[in-house]
Amino acid sequence: MLCALSAVFTTVAIVAILVYESYSFFEHVSIVDFLTDNQWTPLFEDAHYGIMPLVSGTLTISFVALAFAIPVGTTAAIYLSEFASHKTRETVKPILELLAGVPTIAFGYFALLLVTPLLQWVFPDLPTFNMLGPGIVIGIMVVPYIASVAEDAMRAVPMSMREGSYAMGATRFQTAMRVVTPAAISGIIAAYILAISRAIGETMVVAIAAGQQPNLTFNPMDSAATITAYIVQVAMGDLPHGSIGYQSIFAAGLVLMLMTLFFNVLGHFTRKKFREAY
């Protein structure tokens, strides 16, 4: 019983600490400034506390990641579930799990020293620190996640529905597209939403390869900072406990927590609401 309550305790502690420190932060900074100011420079002489540049960076990178991961992940899921032989599936699924277990810092190296130089070869104007490279790498990171959750959803569609479709003379592609995918759509969308929440919370890739300049921009070719990268940047420096910079990372963390919580809850309800009963 006490053990089980430790989970609840962790959550309560997370919320309490974030809210408590953010509260002292908002005693210095008004919420209106926080939400509308378009500069984020808490460590400068002329301090501005607008969270928007960090949010725009976070959203742009997540968007790039999803633009890559959704097509690739979904195709891979459909292929694994409807086309691949039993043997292929049994070989590929564990490898997907392995890929999901690779530490994110290794992907950061990958983004900075392999993907970005490759992209610079295609787009010569691209700066060393940009959002495109890390975005794509985060995309690669969440592909296994989307593929395996979506594949599970498709596997759960009863065989009789496929057999019905085949009996009407449909090909595997037609069955996959018009029967299996619509039937499994709730699980597939839930996979996307959980992937978004993952991309938003991803830290190291962005901290390494996106530069750490908060920029209010949605152009993936620019360098930018995300909420997570800002927290890392501040934590690396030596900020005194209780200073406004120290409190600002908790305020930023609170925003991050709320964003991921929103997507997690959304994912949870999508899965529940659209579940088709067979």
Next chain:
Amino acid sequence: MSESKTASTLKENNSMRALIKRAKFNDHLFGTIGLLCIILILTTLLVLFVDLVVDGFPQLTNGDFYSNFPSRHAARAGLLSALVGSSLVMLVTFISAVPIGVGAAIYLEEYAPKNWLTEIIEVNVTNLAAVPSIIYGLLALGLFVYTFDFGNSILTAGLTLGLLTLPIVIVATRESIRAIPVAIREAAYAVGATKGQVVSQHVVKYSAGGILTGVIIGMARAIGETAPVITIGALTFIAFLPEAPISATPPFLNFEWLTSGFTVLPIQMFSWLSRPSSAFHVNAAAAGAIIILVTLLMNAVAIRMRYNIRKKIKW
């Protein structure tokens, strides 16, 4: 009359053939694209690993790299303090996460009544698994570092990563407990076993493999986790080793290492990677190759174990 009918049937047949041909073409096209996607994913894993090994090769094959402390000179810098730090932090993580995680899972599966409190705990565990790791870092910064005053110590890092692995251990344990059929429990009760005996002699025993799998996966994740450890303010330049936990003289065990400053493999890699000089990037690549190798091995062992358990056990 009959001739025109034949002509129209022929025409229908032809258009039907074209339709089928198109559908079949689409089918094969998609099959190819899907296969390419899978190959793309698999190649990425391979490229990632090979890239790190190739870039870090000069340091990976250099024996001093494993026994030197970090240094301002890239060629003389080594991993020793990070290797020791990682092992000690993992020890704390293991000790804090595994008993609590397994205990929580057993309680939830075997003892918990169906009420609102249990419901809240369940929703909580699921949500905790989806909280970004850096948030755990903030929690640790506010709670362990400043409220409990543990400082930037091995203890703080171990407990932080322990909290992070807790949901993984709980979920894995619950799944393997749930796989044990009720009949086993009923049989044990039928011969007069108490609840405690059923749990310790049957439930835990049969689910041990599954629990171990979950623990290994959780530990593999904790080893590679960087963000929360940076957040608690882990130093990146550590040129000393913490006090050894076991000594030859009485009292044999000491706990001073718990409060010692430390660095871990991913932090060391990050600090090398954030330097502009490419000589340090070689070190970063070597460290990355080691981290990946360790996590891949641990995950591979866990996946293999789970596969074997699934195959072996037939209830």
